[in-house]
Amino acid sequence: MAKHNAKTCLSEQQRLEMFGWILADSVYDLSIPAEVFRGYCAHSSENPPNKMLEGVVRMCRQSTVIGICKLYDAFRSYGDLLQNSPEELRERISKFLKHVEQKNYKFLRSKFIAHNFDAYEKYTYQDGQDAAESIFGSSVGELLEYLAWVKPANGSGYEGRYFPAFIASDAKEYVRGLVDLKPRVSMRNAEKD
Secondary structure (H helix, E strand, O other): OOOOOOOOOOOHHHHHHHHHHHHHHHHHHHHHHHHHHHHHHHHOOOOOOOHHHHHHHHHHHHHHHHHHHHHHHHHHHHHHHHOOOOHHHHHHHHHHHHHHHHHOHHHHHHHHHOOOOOOOOOOOHHHHHHHHHHHHOOOHHHHHHHHHHHOOOOOOOOOOOOOHHHHHHHHHHHHHOOOOOOOOOOOOOOOOO
């Protein structure tokens, strides 16, 4: 599951804390795009859709791809810390890792979302569109269905099921049982600008 980097100078406790923070971030990174898109669709009266819908679709799809890749990288880098976690959680993580590899999320992220389009000699904009559609589908309904897989609208009754936001949450709770995850930024002390 993990490719632990022996060059790190972090103790196991520090690695657990770092992993816990990454998992906590991943819960938000995967949940918020799904909630934003569902909320937008529920409250939008656009017919036909305008540029705002296109922007919201773009924002939610790109945020989700980055979140999925971040969670994938976290499990690949820190997954050794989960060796004693429940087998059911490890199986869900393994299934998630295979899904990311099969759907080629990292190609979409690296060539078309998070970096400049530096490979137009090899890939076209249409290649990026095709990669995105292979993950999200090509309609609003298919995107809603995909986002329901990432983070269902109603979390009750889904315990132990294969949803990336829930896998991140369950892994975070396991890590929280091993290390005290102190908040990095206290919202109580944050001042408004």
